[in-house]
Each structure stands twice: as structure tokens, then as C-alpha cells.
Amino acid sequence: MKFSICFTSLFGSSVRASVLAVLSLGSAAAATAPDTVGLDESLTLEQPATYVGVRTGLAIPTNANGDVLAVGPTLGVVLNEQNTVGLRVIWMDNPPDNPLATYTPPVPWAWGPVVDWQYHMLPDHSINFYFNGSAGFVYGIPSDVEEDNVILPILEGGFGARISKIVPSGRRIFMSPELGMVPGAIAPYVAMTFGVIKM
Numbered sequence: 001m002k003f004s005i006c007f008t009s010l011f012g013s014s015v016r017a018s019v020l021a022v023l024s025l026g027s028a029a030a031a032t033a034p035d036t037v038g039l040d041e042s043l044t045l046e047q048p049a050t051y052v053g054v055r056t057g058l059a060i061p062t063n064a065n066g067d068v069l070a071v072g073p074t075l076g077v078v079l080n081e082q083n084t085v086g087l088r089v090i091w092m093d094n095p096p097d098n099p100l101a102t103y104t105p106p107v108p109w110a111w112g113p114v115v116d117w118q119y120h121m122l123p124d125h126s127i128n129f130y131f132n133g134s135a136g137f138v139y140g141i142p143s144d145v146e147e148d149n150v151i152l153p154i155l156e157g158g159f160g161a162r163i164s165k166i167v168p169s170g171r172r173i174f175m176s177p178e179l180g181m182v183p184g185a186i187a188p189y190v191a192m193t194f195g196v197i198k199m
Contacts, residue, residue: 049078053174053195055088061096061187068187069093074116078197081123088114090154092138098152099184105147110140114154126165132158132178156182158191172197 057070069092076086091111097104114136122128134156142150158180164172176193 049197049199051076051078051084051086051195051197053193055090055191055193057178057189057191059096059182059185059187059189061182061185063099063185064094064096066094068096072111072114074193074195076116082120084116084118084120086116088116088134088136090114090136090138092140095138095140095150095152096185096187098150100153104150104152105142105144107140107142107150110138110150110152112136112138112154114156120162126163128162128164130160130162130176132156132160132180134158153184154182155184156180156189158189160191160193164197170199172199 051074053074055072055074059068059070061068070090072088072090074086074088076084078084089111090113091109093109095107095110114134117133118130120128120130134154136154138152138154140150140152142148158178160176160178160180162174162176164174166172173196174194176191176195178191178193179189180191181188
């Protein structure tokens with residue numbers, strides 16, 4: 001019992017000493033920190049235009065029976081007037097076979113990250129045409145518990161139109177119908193993206 005009381009007292013004292021040490025270091029750092037009021041504004045980081053949205057796609061692979069639905073949110077940045085790059089997380093229903101494998105066990109669904117790059121031809125217009133390239137992968141768990149996990153590569157190329165409007169807040173809302181191809185699965189696809197660009 002005496003050992004337990006001593007240990008508790010010692011532990012509490014150590015915690016208090018550690019907290020006081022951290023507070024002292026923080027006060028010292030704040031006291032010695034340089035004044036940032038007079039810094040050159042050119043040294044501050046710029047905030048790029050960003051976009052968020054949700055995309056829904058429907059592909060028809062030649063190596064599967066039926067179509068494949070893919071949905072997911074997307075987030076990205078506007079690099080310049082004509083180029084955007086973003087990250088999309090997709091959920092895919094009834095994914096097709098892996099074109100790089102000789103055998104793919106049945107997978108009810110899969111999900112994973114995809115990187116999107118778009119080149120816009122008329123970025124300042126309300127109707128703008130663009131080329132899209134996407135690469136990534138999805139991961140799925142086979143229905144048969146004795147099978148290994150399935151990882152499917154994603155590679156897409158498409159052409160679309162971004163129809164947008166600037167709202168009073170200064171943001172640009174848009175919808176983008178797109179038509180393309182998944183080369184590995186030889187699967188044409190159609191997609192629709194809804195989103196907003198924060199300038």
C-alpha cells in the first residue's frame with residue numbers, strides 16, 4: 001500500500017513537472033519569437049483555388065456481365081487556368097476482372113483512391129471542354145474467404161464538358177458530363193460530376 005501511494009505521488013509530481021516545463025518552454029518561445037508584423041507579404045503562402053464535388057460513373061466492361069457503377073467524392077486544386085489535379089475516392093459495385101491477372105475471384109464491391117488530371121480548353125467560359133486522365137486502384141475482399149484480397153488498377157481517359165455558373169458568393173458551381181474509356185478492361189464509360197470551385 002505504501003509503495004502504491006508513493007508511486008502515485010511520484011507519478012503526479014512528474015506529470016506536474018512536465019506540464020510546467022512545457023508551459024515554460026512555450027512562454028520562452030513566445031517571448032523570443034520574432035515580430036511578424038513587419039514581414040514582407042510576398043513571403044506568405046498563397047491559397048490556390050480549390051474544388052470539391054461528387055462524381056458518378058457507369059462503365060460497361062467487355063470482360064464482365066453487366067455494368068459497373070462507381071461513385072465517390074473528389075477534392076482538388078486549380079494549378080493554373082487550364083490544369084487541375086485532384087484526388088478522388090471511389091466505391092465500385094461488382095468490379096470487373098483484373099486485366100493484368102489470369103484469374104480474379106468474384107468481388108462484390110471495391111473501393112480506393114484515384115488521381116484525376118484535367119486539361120481545360122476554355123477555362124473562362126460557362127461551357128468549357130476538357131480532357132481527363134485518371135490513375136489509381138481499388139481494393140476488394142473476395143466472397144470466398146479462402147481467396148486473397150483483390151487489387152484492381154484503374155486507368156481512365158475521357159473527354160467532357162464543364163457547364164458552370166458563378167454565384168453571388170464568388171464561387172463557381174458546375175456540372176460535368178463525361179465520356180471515356182478504361183483501356184485495360186476495354187470498358188467505355190459515362191460519368192457526371194457535380195461540384196463547386198472556390199476561387
